[in-house]
Amino acid sequence: MNCRFAHAFTALLITLLTACASVPPRPPTTTEGGVPIDATHTAKGQDSRVLFLVIHYTVADFPLSMKILTQQEVSAHYLLSDEPQPRIFRLVDENRRAWHSGASAWGPNKRLNSSSIGIEIVHPGFMQGPNGQRLYLPFPKAQIDALIPLVQDIVKRHEIRPERILGHGEVTPAYKEDPGPTFPWKLFADLGITPPWPDAARVAARRAVFEAQLPDAAWFQLALARHGYAVEPSGVFDKQTERVLMNFQMRYRPGDYAGQPDAESAALLWVLSNPMPAGATAPPAAPVAPLAPPDRPDPPPPPPAMR
Numbered sequence: 544m545n546c547r548f549a550h551a552f553t554a555l556l557i558t559l560l561t562a563c564a565s566v567p568p569r570p571p572t573t574t575e576g577g578v579p580i581d582a583t584h585t586a587k588g589q590d591s592r593v594l595f596l597v598i599h600y601t602v603a604d605f606p607l608s609m610k611i612l613t614q615q616e617v618s619a620h621y622l623l624s625d626e627p628q629p630r631i632f633r634l635v636d637e638n639r640r641a642w643h644s645g646a647s648a649w650g651p652n653k654r655l656n657s658s659s660i661g662i663e664i665v666h667p668g669f670m671q672g673p674n675g676q677r678l679y680l681p682f683p684k685a686q687i688d689a690l691i692p693l694v695q696d697i698v699k700r701h702e703i704r705p706e707r708i709l710g711h712g713e714v715t716p717a718y719k720e721d722p723g724p725t726f727p728w729k730l731f732a733d734l735g736i737t738p739p740w741p742d743a744a745r746v747a748a749r750r751a752v753f754e755a756q757l758p759d760a761a762w763f764q765l766a767l768a769r770h771g772y773a774v775e776p777s778g779v780f781d782k783q784t785e786r787v788l789m790n791f792q793m794r795y796r797p798g799d800y801a802g803q804p805d806a807e808s809a810a811l812l813w814v815l816s817n818p819m820p821a822g823a824t825a826p827p828a829a830p831v832a833p834l835a836p837p838d839r840p841d842p843p844p845p846p847p848a849m850r
């Protein structure tokens with residue numbers, strides 16, 4: 544091929560390829576089942592069906608985790624292996640329901656399989672300590688390094704709100720506690736993936752107040768419910784409140800997650816419910832209130848009944 548012709552041919556090829564790349568895909572003319580439709584009009588009022596991201600651990604090794612999650616009546620959209628170079632397996636298409644959080648709730652949302660993406664992390668959970676206590680095992684750094692971009696990708700594509708990235712135990716506190724107290728929630732907060740971590744100075748200041756008078760069971764139940772946890776306002780420190788408080792502590796105070804009420808837990812809850820105004824640098828000097836108005840507003844404001 545002579546040189547001038549080759550250049551002309553290459554230029555033509557590039558033009559054609561560029562033209563192809565810039566042509567928007569044609570709207571379909573039939574449903575997937577072949578029924579004729581006109582899809583040229585697109586509604587403005589729409590969003591992803593995925594409102595939550597729920598993180599689990601499997602309490603099984605990799606082969607068994609894969610077997611359970613592909614061959615039994617439980618599943619997850621993603622399975623993250625515990626190999627030295629962890630692999631991410633998609634077991635369920637994101638447009639379909641995976642069966643990972645059956646009897647679950649967060650705020651007014653119930654049975655979150657319909658509105659969530661589930662990620663299962665291959666992890667043994669805990670070992671039995673010498674006194675029968677649970678010793679939760681850490682997550683390998685390589686696994687967390689693989690998880691972070693996956694979470695970021697899912698959250699971005701579905702516009703999942705940071706406060707809706709949750710652990711299984713948080714949405715099913717009665718009998719679940721995964722991903723457990725060793726999951727690095729603070730790292731996710733520091734990376735801006737989940738809401739800001741409670742400010743230590745504000746927690747300390749509020750803790751001193753609550754040490755003088757520990758709030759009662761009704762206060763804790765109201766605060767936990769306002770945060771999103773499903774807890775009945777029984778007015779007493781019962782088993783369900785202990786389970787919810789334990790899951791809260793596993794995330795925000797993993798050094799002590801006995802599920803018992805204390806001033807630090809109350810302070811953490813208070814600070815989470817009363818985020819610092821944007822741009823503020825000092826703790827607000829507001830007097831102690833039983834509990835401030837509902838926690839962070841719901842941005843953006845879609846018609847409430849529609850979501």
Ligand SMILES: [Zn+2]
Pocket residue numbers: 598599600643711719721
């Ligand atoms: Zn789980």
